[in-house]
C-alpha cells in the first residue's frame with residue numbers, strides 16, 4: 001500500500017509578515033501584570049529591551065515631580081474571592097484585571113451584601129471584566145463579569161464569602177524605559193507610549209509593539225537626520241516624571257507623537273498638537289496629515305483629555321507633540337475591559353500603523369528648504385539627463401512634474417512639504433525629484449524645514 005502523503009496546505013509559511021511579528025509581540029506583552037510601578041512594568045521593559053537598546057530608569061518613591069510625587073511601589077501576590085465551600089469565583093491568577101490596580105491588602109470573611117461596594121462589573125457587558133485603578137486614593141476592590149456575580153448572588157445576600165488581596169505598597173521606585181537613537185542633529189523626535197495597563201492588548205500593548213518595531217527600523221538605517229527618543233513609561237505619572245527630569249532638554253524636541261491603540265480594525269485618527277490647534281498647524285501636524293492623506297486619516301483638534309499628550313501639551317511645556325491612534329480611547333466597546341485581547345487586533349492593522357509611522361518619519365526626515373541655482377527661466381533639463389520626453393503635458397509623469405515644481409518653488413522660502421502640498425504629489429516623489437536636482441547642482445544645500 002502506498003504511503004499516505006499529507007498535502008502541505010496546512011504548513012505554516014516559513015516567512016511571517018511584519019504584521020504577524022507585531023501581533024506576536026503584542027501577545028508576548030499582553031499577559032504581563034503591568035501597573036504604574038512594579039515588576040510587571042519592569043518585565044515589560046525587559047521584553048522591549050530584548051529588541052532595542054533600552055535605558056531603564058528607576059525613580060524612587062517620594063521624588064517630587066512637578067506638582068506630584070512618585071507614588072509607592074505596588075506588589076500583588078494573590079487576590080481571590082471564594083465561596084464558603086472553597087470555590088474561587090474570582091482569581092487574580094486568571095487575569096490581572098480581577099483586582100483594582102493599587103488595591104491595599106485585605107483578608108476577611110464578608111457577606112455578599114457587605115462585599116458589594118467593593119465589586120465592580122459592567123452590567124451592560126455582562127461577560128466582560130472591567131479595568132479599574134485607584135492609584136492616588138487607597139482602597140481595594142475586585143473586578144468581575146456581571147454574569148459571574150449574578151451566579152454567586154443565587155446563593156443569597158447573606159452568604160459568607162472569603163476574600164484575600166495579598167498586596168503591598170512600599171517605598172520602591174517608578175520605572176520607565178528610554179531608547180535614544182542619535183542622528184546628525186541633536187534636535188529630537190519623541191515617540192511615547194504608555195506602558196502601565198495589564199492584560200489589555202490595544203490599549204496599549206499594540207503601541208508598545210509598534211513603537212519598538214519603529215525604533216528597530218530607525219536603528220537599522222545608515223543615516224538619520226534627527227535624534228529619536230522613544231519613551232515607554234506609565235501613563236500620566238511616568239510622563240510627568242520624565243518631563244520633570246528632562247526640563248533642560250525639552251527645547252530639543254522638534255516633533256513628537258504619543259502612540260496608543262494601534263492594532264484595532266478602525267481607521268487612523270490623528271490628534272493635533274495644542275499649538276497647532278490654537279494657531280497654524282505645526283510641522284508634525286502637517287507631516288502627519290500629508291503622509292497619511294491617502295489613508296483616510298481623521299484629524300481631530302487638541303483637547304486636554306486622553307493620554308500623555310495632556311502632559312506634553314500642558315501650557316508650561318506646550319511641546320509639539322500630537323497623538324496617533326486607530327480608534328481613540330473610549331470609542332470601542334472593548335476599551336478598558338477584558339475584551340481588549342490580542343484577538344481584537346489584526347496583523348494587518350498593526351502593520352498599517354507601522355507603515356503610517358514610517359511615512360510620517362520619512363516626511364520629517366526628508367523635508368528641507370532649497371534654493372534653485374538657475375532661477376532665471378527653466379534650466380535645460382535634457383542636457384542634464386533629467387528630461388524624458390513623453391508627449392504632451394497631460395501625460396507628464398509625476399516624477400517629471402515634481403522636478404518642475406521643486407525647481408519653481410525652491411526659492412529659499414518653501415519646503416519640500418510645501419511643494420508636495422501645492423503640487424498634490426506624494427512627498428516621496430517630491431523628495432526624489434529634489435535628490436536628482438541636487439545631483440545635477442540645480443539646488444543648493446538645504447536649510448532644514
Ligand code: ZN
Pocket residue numbers: 197203329336
Ligand atoms: Zn487606558
